[in-house]
Amino acid sequence: MYKYLIRPILFQIDPEKVHHFTFSLIRTLFKIPGIPAIIKQFYVVNDKRLEKEVFGLKFKNPIGLAAGFDKDARLYKELSGFGFGFIEIGTVTPKPQDGNPKQRLFRLKDDNAIINRMGFNNGGVKEAVKRLKHNKKVLIGGNIGKNKVTPNEEAVNDYKICFDALFDYVDYFVVNVSSPNTPNLRALQDKEPLTELLNVLQKKNLAKTNPKPILLKIAPDLTDEQLLDIIDIVKTTKIAGVIATNTTIARENLKSDSSLTQETGGLSGKPLTDKSTEVIRFLATKSNKAFPIIGVGGIHSVQDAMDKLEAGADLIQIYTGFIYEGPKLIKDINKAILNK
Numbered sequence: 001m002y003k004y005l006i007r008p009i010l011f012q013i014d015p016e017k018v019h020h021f022t023f024s025l026i027r028t029l030f031k032i033p034g035i036p037a038i039i040k041q042f043y044v045v046n047d048k049r050l051e052k053e054v055f056g057l058k059f060k061n062p063i064g065l066a067a068g069f070d071k072d073a074r075l076y077k078e079l080s081g082f083g084f085g086f087i088e089i090g091t092v093t094p095k096p097q098d099g100n101p102k103q104r105l106f107r108l109k110d111d112n113a114i115i116n117r118m119g120f121n122n123g124g125v126k127e128a129v130k131r132l133k134h135n136k137k138v139l140i141g142g143n144i145g146k147n148k149v150t151p152n153e154e155a156v157n158d159y160k161i162c163f164d165a166l167f168d169y170v171d172y173f174v175v176n177v178s179s180p181n182t183p184n185l186r187a188l189q190d191k192e193p194l195t196e197l198l199n200v201l202q203k204k205n206l207a208k209t210n211p212k213p214i215l216l217k218i219a220p221d222l223t224d225e226q227l228l229d230i231i232d233i234v235k236t237t238k239i240a241g242v243i244a245t246n247t248t249i250a251r252e253n254l255k256s257d258s259s260l261t262q263e264t265g266g267l268s269g270k271p272l273t274d275k276s277t278e279v280i281r282f283l284a285t286k287s288n289k290a291f292p293i294i295g296v297g298g299i300h301s302v303q304d305a306m307d308k309l310e311a312g313a314d315l316i317q318i319y320t321g322f323i324y325e326g327p328k329l330i331k332d333i334n335k336a337i338l339n340k
C-alpha cells in the first residue's frame with residue numbers, strides 16, 4: 001500500500017516538507033485511541049528468537065532507525081511502533097543550530113537515493129534530553145556531534161557536553177565524525193584527533209558506575225589504510241564498536257539527472273548498498289570480529305539486510321529504505337530472519 005498508494009503522493013511534495021508532514025501525521029494518528037495498537041499489530045514482530053545481546057544491551061530485534069530521521073527525539077515512541085528494535089536520535093549538538101540553507105534535501109528517484117546537506121539542524125542537546133526523560137521502554141542511541149561554529153581544536157568539548165547531558169537518557173552513544181555536511185568534521189576521523197576524542201570520552205565514561213557503550217560512526221569513503229587505523233583506534237581506546245556507514249560524497253553510476261546528482265552533500269540509499277557492505281566486511285575480517293558493528297547504508301530489501309549481516313554486522317539500521325519502501329520493510333526483514 002505504501003509504495004503504490006502513499007509514496008507517489010508524498011513524492012510530489014518537497015522532501016523536507018514531507019518529512020515534517022509525516023511527523024505530524026504519525027503523531028496525530030498515534031493519539032487516536034486504538035490506532036497505535038492496530039499499527040503495532042501490523043508491523044511489530046514479537047519473537048524471542050529475534051532478540052540479540054550486543055555490547056551488553058538487549059535488543060528486541062536487530063533493526064534500528066538510523067540517525068538523522070528523529071534528530072530531536074520528537075517521535076521515537078511512535079516510530080518504535082513500526083517495528084524497530086532501537087532508535088538512534090541525533091545528531092545533536094550542544095547549542096541549537098539551523099543547519100544549512102534550504103533546499104538541502106534531494107530525492108534521486110531513479111536511483112532510489114537521497115542527497116542531503118542538512119548540516120546538523122537540531123534544537124540542541126537540552127531539548128532532546130527533555131523529551132527523552134519520558135522514555136520508558138524504547139532502546140535509544142544518542143548520536144552526538146559538534147556545532148558548526150566550534151573549531152575542530154575545540155570539538156572535544158562539544159562532544160563532552162553532549163555526552164554529559166545525554167548520559168542518563170540513552171542506552172548507547174555514537175560519536176559522529178563522518179557527516180560530510182559540517183565543514184572539516186571528517187578531519188576528526190584522522191588517527192590522532194580521533195584517538196584523543198575517543199580517549200577523553202571513554203575516560204569520562206569509565207569513571208561512571210555504569211558506563212555506556214560508545215560507538216564510532218564512520219564514512220564509507222575511507223581508504224583501506226584509514227580503515228585499518230580505525231580498527232587500531234577501536235582496540236586502543238576500547239570503545240564498544242563501529243557504525244558503518246554514514247552517507248557518501250562519491251557520485252558513481254547514478255541514473256538521475258546531473259542537476260540533481262551534482263548537488264553537494266551526502267548520498268544515501270541504493271547506490272550506497274555495496275560500498276557500505278564492503279566496509280563492514282573489511283572491518284569484520286581484518287579485525288577478526290574483534291568488536292560489534294552496526295551496518296547501515298542502502299538497505300532497501302530483505303537481501304540487502306541479509307548481506308550486511310552476512311558481511312559481519314551484528315545489528316543493522318535503515319533510513320533511506322524506510323522512505324522508499326515504507327515500514328513493511330522492517331517487518332519483512334524480521335520475518336526473514338526468523339525463517340532463516
Ligand SMILES: Cc1cc2nc3c(=O)[nH]c(=O)nc-3n(C[C@H](O)[C@H](O)[C@H](O)COP(=O)(O)O)c2cc1C
Binds near residue numbers: 114
Ligand atoms: C536526510 C538525512 C539526514 C541524516 N542525518 C544524519 C545525522 O544527523 N547523523 C548521522 O550520523 N547520520 C545522518 N544521516 C545518515 C544516516 O544515518 C545513514 O548513515 C545513511 O543515510 C546511510 O543509510 P541509508 O542508506 O539507509 O539512508 C542522515 C541521512 C539522511 C538521508
